[in-house]
Amino acid sequence: MTILTKPEAEPVDTPSQPFLSVRDLYVRFSTEDGTVKAVDGLSFDLERGSTLGIVGESGSGKSVTNLAILGLHNPRNTEVRGEILLDGQELTGASERTLSHLRGKKMAMIFQDSLAALSPYYTVGRQIAEPYIAHMGASRKEAKERAIEMLGKVGIPQPRERVNDYPHQFSGGMRQRVMIAMSLVCNPDLIIADEPTTALDVTVQAQILDLLKELQQETGSAIIIITHDLGVVAKVADDVMVMYAGRCVERGSVRDILRTPEHPYSWGLLGSIPRLTSSVDVPLSPIPGAPPSLLSPPPGCPFHPRCTFTGEVAGDICSTARPEIPAGLRHGSACHLTAEQKQTFFTEQIKPRLR
Ligand code: SF4
Secondary structure (H helix, E strand, O other), rough: OOOOEEEEEEEOOOOOOEEEEEEEEEEEEEEEEEEEEEEEEEEEEEOOEHHHHHHHHOOOOOHHHHHHOOOOOOOEEEEEEEEEEEOOOOOOOOOOOHHHHHHOOOOEOOOOOOHHHOOOOHHHHHHHHHHHHHOOOOOHHHHHHHHHHHHHHOOOOHHHOOOOOHHHHHHHHHHHHHHHHHHHHOOEEEEEEEEOOOOOOHHHHHHHHHHHHHHHHHHHHEEEEEEEEEHHHHHOEEEEEEEEEOOOEEEEEHHHHHHHOOHHHHHHHHHOOOOOOOOOOOOOOOOOOOOOOOOOOOOOOOOOOOOHHHHHHHOOOHHOOOOOOOOOOOOOEOOOHHHHHHHHHHHHHHHHOOO
């Protein structure tokens, strides 16, 4: 029996050419009410073997960004501008044929809802085998062996028997493992996981995140994990991008973002998560207000209508001038507060509330 494997890894990229490079990405949807500016000038890089966590509330542009990378938007009402280079290959404007070839083989998505993502009518073995047949040119017999191998790899007991079961015969956590097996069957170089553990209880969540890390160590793939849960980010991410209103408002290493966050929105996200160690006297602090409509985002800093620090910035700059992340910083934030103010406000006002 020959199990097909990917060809040898291509030469390692030079530092000047990241594995995934997104530059000035804009995604706009045409709706009856107007144009939704879902992603507004986003740039980031990701290297092989690294994990980028993208965090933010619903509607911040996290999922739309990743659907644009995968080329899964509806071309009839969506405009995607900018540059998305995957291993040197331009994805913006690539044909559906090229993108569909890349999806599954070179990049794959793990969805939040395994019950919706898996067909109830086919065995899990068949659903894992299909992309292997389509992308790797395997025979049905070879693909079934590969499905069994993948089920074993993701920790499904007795994979040879279970390969013939249907999705409803698995628990939620086991189904999520099946979906990971399906996404990774062709050893993709880029894995995009959209809230992969949200529907799972905490213990299973930890197992799935451990599994993703183990598989990454084995294959050297790059991972983007989209989540609203900073606990997930703390567990798996190397770098973090905080998104708000379609823009990156802060980026840095996971340590930077969790220990010395700079942006008032990041402070709000950190303050609104419950901690086991929190004193009962310290209430959670939800971020006031709601995310802005992306049909008409506010001028200036998009967070200004909800920000409690606007008074610390001279004049009406927060509501008129759009802050940018200074170029060249590994850890940086798009906020008009000075570096000293960011440090002082976090240390004196925010950090004590996070204990
Ligand atoms: Fe708040 Fe102004 Fe900073 Fe925006 S730029 S986060 S409104 S202080």
